Amino acid sequence: MSKQITSIQNPFIKQLAQLKDKSRERKKTGTFLIEGAREISLAVKGGYKLETVLYYPELFSEYQLSDLKAKIKTSSTEALINIIEISKEVYQKLAYRDTTEGVLAIAKSKTHHLNTLKFSTETPLILVAEAPEKPGNIGAILRTADAANVDAVIIANPKTDLYNPNIIRSSVGCIFTNQITTGNTTEIIQFLKSENIHIYAAILQESVAYHTQDFTKPTAIVVGTEATGLSNEWRTHATKNIIIPMQGEIDSMNVSVAAGILIFEAKRQRGFK
Structure with a gap:
């Protein structure tokens, strides 16, 4: 009993x-x-x-x-x-x-250090989110990552505890289905470069349309917050800065929506493998 x-x-x-x-x-x-x-x-x-x-x-x-x-x-x-x-x-x-x-x-809890990352493919697809703060956005990003079966999610400069109950709730448990690591921007960039992973930073400056790029190579797609975007460090170290062309009055969208558009373009190019 x-x-x-x-x-x-x-x-x-x-x-x-x-x-x-x-x-x-x-x-x-x-x-x-x-x-x-x-x-x-x-x-x-x-x-x-x-x-x-x-x-x-x-x-x-x-x-x-x-x-x-x-x-x-x-x-x-x-x-x-x-x-x-x-x-x-x-x-x-x-x-x-x-x-x-x-x-x-x-x-x-699990540890989420960068050195715990393991890839089962030579062409990993990684989603990096810099400084996401709202638990609901983090949960939505993790749901997108699970739906696309990305190889890893990296949170740069985390502002919120990953085990916040609202993240668990809004991710509908996808915090447990993704390989997640954290770190600061500098060490994440160093890690990605050491692994020969191409960096595509979603940023307005000096950018090209996202769909013109080849995401079939080892790829990290990097998104920032709606309020401040990505830090300048990503812009200077990116393989390419990419943008989602927008046709309305505003020049930004919800970070989880942007991540979904970019990640699923990469999956489309890879034949959804």
């Missing part, structure tokens, strides 16, 4: 509430909260180690719990994890979403 916790005053539950709300707590403990059966399953499939599963039986049935346990046991994730039944009050304290599923998990 699983352990039960019914009070939001329970010290463990108070700690988990901090884990949900505070980046500092996530970094200190090296753990984070995942909400939702699909997201938990994707994390398990992505090699994340779970420490605890918490479920509210009115929303998450014994059958669903058994199914989730089976997925955990057949993965590379450690099978011996804590299973805790929680009350409605506790679940509402910890849940982030308006639409609830009744299950959460505590998982161990």
Whole structure:
């Protein structure tokens, strides 16, 4: 029989509430909260180690719990994890979403250093996003990267904790399906050049139309924020600066939309391989 916790005053539950709300707590403990059966399953499939599963039986049935346990046991994730039944009050304290599923998990964070990147092809396709700040944009970028099955996503000069619950929510779990690394702009440029990866920076200055370029080679497509664009360092080190021709009154679009246009042009050129 699983352990039960019914009070939001329970010290463990108070700690988990901090884990949900505070980046500092996530970094200190090296753990984070995942909400939702699909997201938990994707994390398990992505090699994340779970420490605890918490479920509210009115929303998450014994059958669903058994199914989730089976997925955990057949993965590379450690099978011996804590299973805790929680009350409605506790679940509402910890849940982030308006639409609830009744299950959460505590998982161990991964390191996201550049030196962890591994490519299974000689012509990798990489999406680089410099200084994205809004969790919703980061989540949308990760969904695009998953849809295109890119080889890696690199976040330059990150402004937001990757395990922010809003990133997990808005990415619908794609934070677990992508190979993600972080670093500062200078070291990322050095890494890309050391790997002979061509850099295509989405920038207004000295640029050419994106569809005129050959993205079948080892390619990194780099996008910046709508507010400030890319830093000058990318412009000076890019193989080519590229632009999406626009026909309306404004000269920029949402970063995740721009990333989608550029990445799928690269996929089109590669025959969607």
